[in-house]
Amino acid sequence: MTNAPKPEQDLTHNEHSFDGITFEVVEEEDNPEGQKVKRRGIYLWPNLITTAALLSGFYSIIASMNGDFNQAIYAIFIAALLDGLDGRVARAIGAQSAFGEQYDSLSDLLAFGVAPAMLMYSWSLHDLGRIGLACCFVYTACAAFRLARFNVQIGVVDKRYFIGIASPLAAIIIISLVWVARDYPFIFDLRDIAIQTINAVLMVIVGLLMISNIKYYSFKQMDRKRVPFVVMLPVVLIFAAITYNIPMGILTVSIIYALSGFVTTLFARKSNETLKT
Numbered sequence: 001m002t003n004a005p006k007p008e009q010d011l012t013h014n015e016h017s018f019d020g021i022t023f024e025v026v027e028e029e030d031n032p033e034g035q036k037v038k039r040r041g042i043y044l045w046p047n048l049i050t051t052a053a054l055l056s057g058f059y060s061i062i063a064s065m066n067g068d069f070n071q072a073i074y075a076i077f078i079a080a081l082l083d084g085l086d087g088r089v090a091r092a093i094g095a096q097s098a099f100g101e102q103y104d105s106l107s108d109l110l111a112f113g114v115a116p117a118m119l120m121y122s123w124s125l126h127d128l129g130r131i132g133l134a135c136c137f138v139y140t141a142c143a144a145f146r147l148a149r150f151n152v153q154i155g156v157v158d159k160r161y162f163i164g165i166a167s168p169l170a171a172i173i174i175i176s177l178v179w180v181a182r183d184y185p186f187i188f189d190l191r192d193i194a195i196q197t198i199n200a201v202l203m204v205i206v207g208l209l210m211i212s213n214i215k216y217y218s219f220k221q222m223d224r225k226r227v228p229f230v231v232m233l234p235v236v237l238i239f240a241a242i243t244y245n246i247p248m249g250i251l252t253v254s255i256i257y258a259l260s261g262f263v264t265t266l267f268a269r270k271s272n273e274t275l276k277t
Contacts, residue, residue, distance in 0.1 A: 057111025113143030142207030
């Protein structure tokens with residue numbers, strides 16, 4: 001005589017059994033009445049944008065392997081733009097989901113963790129052999145650590161700040177450095193072991209910034225916030241400077257932002273100490 005399955009077991013089995021040859025996504029969401037409901041499927045538009053960012057990162061890796069370094073740089077820039085767009089589209093149309101958050105992080109790891117490391121290794125650090133390989137791996141591993149930490153801290157940390165420099169911004173520092181160096185080969189002579197060493201050290205430093213506890217202003221609070229008109233003046237000046245020399249301008253702004261985290265962290269600590277007293 002066989003034991004009949006309990007009703008609860010049947011219910012659990014039915015919830016996780018799917019017909020067809022493809023997988024299905026089931027997520028718990030709050031309905032307008034505040035009740036937990038299970039929904040199948042994914043939101044189309046945010047995930048399409050994330051897929052485009054993933055494609056850009058993948059294309060950058062292929063371009064780096066083929067020696068098309070300018071194409072690799074442009075692809076990572078496109079991925080960074082798309083990465084900033086998918087979250088805003090999801091929030092605008094109310095299409096945020098746990099699946100989208102995880103998918104976005106996986107896309108970010110490829111586009112901003114693996115692709116910049118492949119670019120730097122293929123362009124400069126391959127001559128250092130295993131040392132160059134190790135430095136690029138450190139960068140990629142730090143990007144993975146940073147994204148994993150970000151995922152487990154969603155809804156816990158202060159949204160005004162990034163803890164550690166965001167992976168897209170870290171990638172922009174690396175690719176803008178390569179871009180500037182390619183425009184000035186007489187300064188950045190890749191045959192010089194000193195230049196190769198500097199590039200290797202920078203990969204490690206930028207990687208460590210991603211997993212640091214340094215606070216960087218996220219600008220998320222300014223999405224729907226009015227600011228004085230005079231604020232537009234420095235923005236226009238920054239854009240004008242970047243337009244004069246785009247690679248150098250992007251590199252300068254990204255380095256200033258990377259350094260600003262130390263100032264932001266210092267002020268945040270001082271304000272916390274003031275509140276405690």
